[in-house]
Amino acid sequence: MTDALTRPENARSAARSDVAPEPRDRRRTTRPRGRRVQARVVSVLKHAGLIAFGFVMLYPLLWMLASSFKPNALIFREPGLIPTDVDLSNYTDGWNALLHPFSHYLINSALVVLGSLLGNLLSCSMAAYAFARLEFRGKRLWFAIMLMSIMLPIHVVIVPQYVLFSQLEWINTFLPLIVPKLLATDAFFIFLMVQFFRGIPRELDEAATIDGANHLRIYLQIMLPLSMPALATTAIFTFIWTWNDFFSQLIFLTRPEMYTVPIALRTFVDSTGNSSWGSLFAMSIVSLIPVFIAFLFGQKYLVKGIATTGIK
Amino acid sequence: MSVIQELSRGRKSVSARRKGDGRWALLFLAPWFVGLALITAGPMGASLYLSFTDYDLLSAPQWVGLENYTRMFEDPRFVNSLGVTFTYVFVSVPLQLAAALGLALLLDKGMRGLALYRSVYYLPSLLGGSVAIAILWRQIFGADGLVNQVLALFGVQGQGWVSHPDYALGTLMALNVWTFGAPMVIFLAGLRQIPQMYYEAASIDGASRWRQFRSITVPLLTPIIFFNLVLQLIEAFQSFTRAFVVSGGNGGPSDSTLLYTLYLYLKGFGSLEMGYASAMAWFLLLIIGGMTVVNFLASKYWVFYDD
Numbered sequence: 001m002t003d004a005l006t007r008p009e010n011a012r013s014a015a016r017s018d019v020a021p022e023p024r025d026r027r028r029t030t031r032p033r034g035r036r037v038q039a040r041v042v043s044v045l046k047h048a049g050l051i052a053f054g055f056v057m058l059y060p061l062l063w064m065l066a067s068s069f070k071p072n073a074l075i076f077r078e079p080g081l082i083p084t085d086v087d088l089s090n091y092t093d094g095w096n097a098l099l100h101p102f103s104h105y106l107i108n109s110a111l112v113v114l115g116s117l118l119g120n121l122l123s124c125s126m127a128a129y130a131f132a133r134l135e136f137r138g139k140r141l142w143f144a145i146m147l148m149s150i151m152l153p154i155h156v157v158i159v160p161q162y163v164l165f166s167q168l169e170w171i172n173t174f175l176p177l178i179v180p181k182l183l184a185t186d187a188f189f190i191f192l193m194v195q196f197f198r199g200i201p202r203e204l205d206e207a208a209t210i211d212g213a214n215h216l217r218i219y220l221q222i223m224l225p226l227s228m229p230a231l232a233t234t235a236i237f238t239f240i241w242t243w244n245d246f247f248s249q250l251i252f253l254t255r256p257e258m259y260t261v262p263i264a265l266r267t268f269v270d271s272t273g274n275s276s277w278g279s280l281f282a283m284s285i286v287s288l289i290p291v292f293i294a295f296l297f298g299q300k301y302l303v304k305g306i307a308t309t310g311i312k
Numbered sequence: 313m314s315v316i317q318e319l320s321r322g323r324k325s326v327s328a329r330r331k332g333d334g335r336w337a338l339l340f341l342a343p344w345f346v347g348l349a350l351i352t353a354g355p356m357g358a359s360l361y362l363s364f365t366d367y368d369l370l371s372a373p374q375w376v377g378l379e380n381y382t383r384m385f386e387d388p389r390f391v392n393s394l395g396v397t398f399t400y401v402f403v404s405v406p407l408q409l410a411a412a413l414g415l416a417l418l419l420d421k422g423m424r425g426l427a428l429y430r431s432v433y434y435l436p437s438l439l440g441g442s443v444a445i446a447i448l449w450r451q452i453f454g455a456d457g458l459v460n461q462v463l464a465l466f467g468v469q470g471q472g473w474v475s476h477p478d479y480a481l482g483t484l485m486a487l488n489v490w491t492f493g494a495p496m497v498i499f500l501a502g503l504r505q506i507p508q509m510y511y512e513a514a515s516i517d518g519a520s521r522w523r524q525f526r527s528i529t530v531p532l533l534t535p536i537i538f539f540n541l542v543l544q545l546i547e548a549f550q551s552f553t554r555a556f557v558v559s560g561g562n563g564g565p566s567d568s569t570l571l572y573t574l575y576l577y578l579k580g581f582g583s584l585e586m587g588y589a590s591a592m593a594w595f596l597l598l599i600i601g602g603m604t605v606v607n608f609l610a611s612k613y614w615v616f617y618d619d
Contacts, residue, residue: 046418047424047425050418050419050429053415054429054432054433057432057433057436057490058432058435058436060448060449060458061435061436061439061448063458064448064451075451076456076461078461079458079461079462079465122343123347126340126341126342126343126344127340127341127343127344129340130336130337130340130341134333134336134337134340135333135337136333136334136336136337136338137334139337142341145348146344149348149352151546151600151604152356152597153546153549153550153593153596153597153600154550155550155573155576155592155593155596156355156356156593156594156596156597157352157355157356157359158355158580158593159355159358159359159362159580159586159589159590159593160354160355160356160358160359160362160590161351162369162581163358163369163586164350164355166369179351180351182343183343183344183346183347183350183351184344184347185347185348185351185352190344214336215333215336215340216339219340240438243442244439244441244442244443246441246442246443246552246553246556247552247553247573247577250577251577251581261443262442262443262553265443265444265447266443266556266557269447269450269560270561277451281448281451284443284444284447284448285444287442287443287444288442288444288445291439291442292435292439295431295435295438299431302434302438303430303434303497306494306497306498
């Protein structure tokens with residue numbers, strides 16, 4: 001599965017469809033008519049089951065979307081999706097329910113995401129280049145350390161990190177959330193890019209070396225341009241994970257003007273209790289929209305990314 | 313394919329080539345080395361030290377030896393939280409993986425609409441860790457929530473699931489099972505790696521579909537099952553957001569949703585018992601590490617490697 005990223009998806013499925021249907025067709029011609037009808041019925045039932053299951057799975061999300069347009073009282077009475085009374089006041093109320101308008105928190109989250117994106121793309125690709133293309137002493141050991149750091153729970157380092165960052169007076173700034181990304185601490189992405197770089201033919205670097213290019217130029221002008229799929233996967237995962245991240249933002253951001261979207265939402269829950277689900281739902285929907293858009297446009301990379309490296 | 317395979321491959325990949333790019337490597341790895349020292353390894357060492365001290369952030373750490381560790385097992389809230397976490401992990405992860413595997417098997421036949429089904433089932437995995445979904449969960453399983461509204465249609469009188477100590481943890485487990493899409497995608501990728509010719513050969517030999525499933529699909533999929541198991545267990549042990557939001561930040565009702573990391577957070581950043589929290593963090597690392605080692609050892613008996 002190491003090469004799932006490098007091999008184009010359509011080539012694989014094309015190869016499959018060349019092979020797969022043939023024996024099935026042969027079987028089908030020898031099969032009696034009754035069996036064929038039976039297979040048809042099974043297939044229709046299967047699709048019906050899969051669709052029903054998908055609908056049930058997504059129902060809570062759809063219901064939250066529908067409820068965000070309903071007056072509060074209806075949320076507790078209407079399990080259906082079509083609102084009997086459409087009302088945008090949940091959005092306007094929710095937007096202004098906290099100390100700052102919700103746009104303030106969206107911008108904060110966007111800043112953290114942007115910094116993390118730049119950090120991960122740059123620092124992880126650099127480290128990956130070293131592991132994929134350079135020979136140096138202790139490489140295997142460092143590589144093993146890098147792999148193990150992927151599995152390290154953040155809780156083991158969070159207390160001293162907090163102490164360090166508070167001594168630097170970085171608490172209530174975005175630096176504790178961004179600087180670690182500039183230092184390639186999301187080792188998962190190093191691994192992802194190492195896997196990808198290994199699939200790029202070495203002949204390309206060798207040709208460039210003969211032409212007098214050094215490693216910096218090979219990295220910038222050969223590896224990075226050829227690694228767009230891996231960089232895109234990194235960008236999308238970084239975006240979604242940082243946007244959803246709660247634990248570290250909860251710890252490092254305590255002043256309301258620094259709140260990001262997840263922290264703002266959590267404060268919203270605390271301040272309203274169970275009284276204004278409508279506006280809470282409305283802002284939750286707002287917070288999910290960027291993730292949903294990333295999912296729509298980045299699906300291909302997301303699926304390949306998980307298939308290659310196995311982390312959601 | 314995976315981190316795990318890379319790690320277990322170990323010594324085979326020794327490169328006996330010249331070690332000539334040292335300076336370049338230093339340049340390219342400079343950010344990572346600094347990060348390792350200041351953000352990862354350094355703090356790891358520091359938290360190990362702090363775990364043997366009393367530390368409240370305001371005054372200097374006081375050495376107390378193993379006290380934090382012995383205290384854990386005399387702390388009823390800690391023992392309870394350990395039980396809650398184990399229940400959560402060992403009930404929800406197998407269910408989640410069973411759902412993932414079941415759906416992957418249903419989907420893997422080059423069937424029509426595969427990409428669409430995959431997307432629909434995968435979406436919850438992307439959203440499941442967010443505060444927004446935790447908020448939704450809290451409403452759905454509340455006294456007047458969606459679940460009870462639906463039950464009422466059938467004349468069943470539900471109750472406040474998130475506010476009942478017997479059921480609150482179940483709602484969190486349901487959330488974990490709901491995010492089966494990510495392991496499902498990995499299973500789908502694994503199923504594609506099984507060469508079609510194995511099935512053709514088996515058909516020629518007259519093997520039934522059930523027999524093919526048992527003798528080809530299952531054995532060749534065991535490395536993927538193993539991989540998903542290790543990964544999802546590690547992840548489940550660290551669940552935090554859902555417990556925090558659904559319980560309103562305290563792990564209630566009656567500590568029934570007090571997952572390990574939530575208690576750690578409350579101790580470390582709520583009451584500033586940072587020495588105790590560090591000890592808990594190291595004990596968590598020990599649990600996760602130990603569990604992973606046991607998994608690897610056990611894998612010799614059930615995971616089948618082709619090569």
